[in-house]
Amino acid sequence: MTIETLNARRLLCPLPVIRTQDKVKQLKVGDRLEVICTDPGVMQDIPAWCRINGHKVIEATAGNHEYTLLIEVGS
Amino acid sequence: MSKQRKAIALISGGLDSMLAAKTIMEQGVHVEGINFFTGFCVEGHTHAIREKDKAKPKRNNSLWVAEQLGMKLHIVDVIEEYKNVLINPKHGYGAHMNPCLDCKIFMVNKAKQWIVENDFDFIITGEVIGQRPMSQRKATMPIVAKESGADDLLLRPLCAKNLPATLPEREGWVDREKLHDITGRSRKPQIAMAEQFGFDDYSQPAGGCCFLTDKSYSAKLVDLWKSQGHKEYQLDDVMLLKVGRHIRPQPNFKLIVAREEGEGRFLQGYKNEFISMISVSHRGPLALIDGTPSAEDLYLAAQITARFGQGRDAEQVEINVTMIDGSERTLQVKPIRDEDMPKAWYV
Ligand code: SF4
Numbered sequence: 233m234t235i236e237t238l239n240a241r242r243l244l245c246p247l248p249v250i251r252t253q254d255k256v257k258q259l260k261v262g263d264r265l266e267v268i269c270t271d272p273g274v275m276q277d278i279p280a281w282c283r284i285n286g287h288k289v290i291e292a293t294a295g296n297h298e299y300t301l302l303i304e305v306g307s
Numbered sequence: 308m309s310k311q312r313k314a315i316a317l318i319s320g321g322l323d324s325m326l327a328a329k330t331i332m333e334q335g336v337h338v339e340g341i342n343f344f345t346g347f348c349v350e351g352h353t354h355a356i357r358e359k360d361k362a363k364p365k366r367n368n369s370l371w372v373a374e375q376l377g378m379k380l381h382i383v384d385v386i387e388e389y390k391n392v393l394i395n396p397k398h399g400y401g402a403h404m405n406p407c408l409d410c411k412i413f414m415v416n417k418a419k420q421w422i423v424e425n426d427f428d429f430i431i432t433g434e435v436i437g438q439r440p441m442s443q444r445k446a447t448m449p450i451v452a453k454e455s456g457a458d459d460l461l462l463r464p465l466c467a468k469n470l471p472a473t474l475p476e477r478e479g480w481v482d483r484e485k486l487h488d489i490t491g492r493s494r495k496p497q498i499a500m501a502e503q504f505g506f507d508d509y510s511q512p513a514g515g516c517c518f519l520t521d522k523s524y525s526a527k528l529v530d531l532w533k534s535q536g537h538k539e540y541q542l543d544d545v546m547l548l549k550v551g552r553h554i555r556p557q558p559n560f561k562l563i564v565a566r567e568e569g570e571g572r573f574l575q576g577y578k579n580e581f582i583s584m585i586s587v588s589h590r591g592p593l594a595l596i597d598g599t600p601s602a603e604d605l606y607l608a609a610q611i612t613a614r615f616g617q618g619r620d621a622e623q624v625e626i627n628v629t630m631i632d633g634s635e636r637t638l639q640v641k642p643i644r645d646e647d648m649p650k651a652w653y654v
């Protein structure tokens with residue numbers, strides 16, 4: 233299992249979703265991706281995108297104007 | 308067994324494209340959605356920036372539609388390619404800076420490329436004849452199909468019965484009889500269909516799907532182009548047009564003044580690329596200065612910055628100025644009076 237990090241700070245939605253989507257394409261089922269953002273909209277949009285596309289949000293945390301989501305790539 | 312046909316639906320996040328996709332899904336076709344991000348989409352942006360909008364977090368309507376329909380959604384970044392559409396629209400602009408017809412042709416063309424690469428069979432849009440004065444007229448329907456290269460692989464389920472049969476209809480991949488014949492600007496047929504499908508809480512944005520249909524945004528874009536002498540732009544340029552008050556006292560510079568804390572925080576992110584100003588003697592907003600101001604212009608900009616802070620009525624306000632190279636200085640200024648700020652300065 234690979235764990236990758238994606239810096240999506242300063243990007244506004246839907247760009248963090250697009251970058252997540254593009255990064256996930258390069259990963260394998262079971263790999264994990266940590267996405268770090270500053271747009272609070274990601275707390276809705278990335279989980280929605282994951283639900284639609286069969287991925288799982290393992291953890292979502294917020295603090296200090298940053299939002300971090302840990303995603304597990306699904307099939 | 309007949310082959311499972313696959314269609315890609317252009318999803319804007321509005322009701323029409325949602326209904327178009329659903330109509331085809333109901334016929335047993337495998338449908339996935341595609342949404343193009345041009346940099347001007349209304350989704351989220353200013354809501355993410357402004358404090359006052361944070362109380363009601365905005366959903367991304369395209370994602371919401373996809374989830375309601377139970378289909379995959381591909382969001383495609385077309386920021387770079389879209390520049391040519393906006394800068395040189397062959398069919399011109401609409402009421403504001405919206406090049407809707409060229410935009411439609413561009414998006415359908417991108418969808419055509421996508422179906423070829425992903426082995427899909429045809430394309431669906433939520434277009435309705437007569438719905439929009441520029442891009443959705445009977446005369447423009449064949450133009451979009453032809454100039455996009457999609458030709459008769461482009462199916463508009465909401466008004467298909469008013470148009471010649473497309474390949475998916477002729478081949479029996481979809482049943483033409485079960486498609487629709489909606490025309491005109493009335494939303495009643497769509498609302499009735501939405502009810503029938505059990506959709507509520509769908510989005511019907513009054514200003515359409517992008518900032519380019521917005522009068523005040525378009526004015527700022529035209530001002531940007533005029534001031535720089537050409538139409539090229541970077542994503543940051545067009546993002547900044549969505550934020551703050553834009554005040555241009557002279558052709559060679561303008562101020563972007565944060566209207567509240569959230570905007571101030573957003574503008575902070577651009578401090579390395581612009582001269583910035585903030586009051587240190589009184590509470591006040593951050594202002595970015597765009598252009599090539601002279602020393603005199605900076606003094607005027609400081610007076611304007613002071614005008615938007617709590618020191619607006621003070622005799623003297625101390626303004627900290629940070630240059631792009633990081634060097635700092637302070638200016639003591641008397642805030643400009645309202646009557647000395649012509650309306651024409653506000654872009
Ligand atoms: S409103 Fe904007 S996104 Fe929609 S067709 Fe017109 S230019 Fe394109």
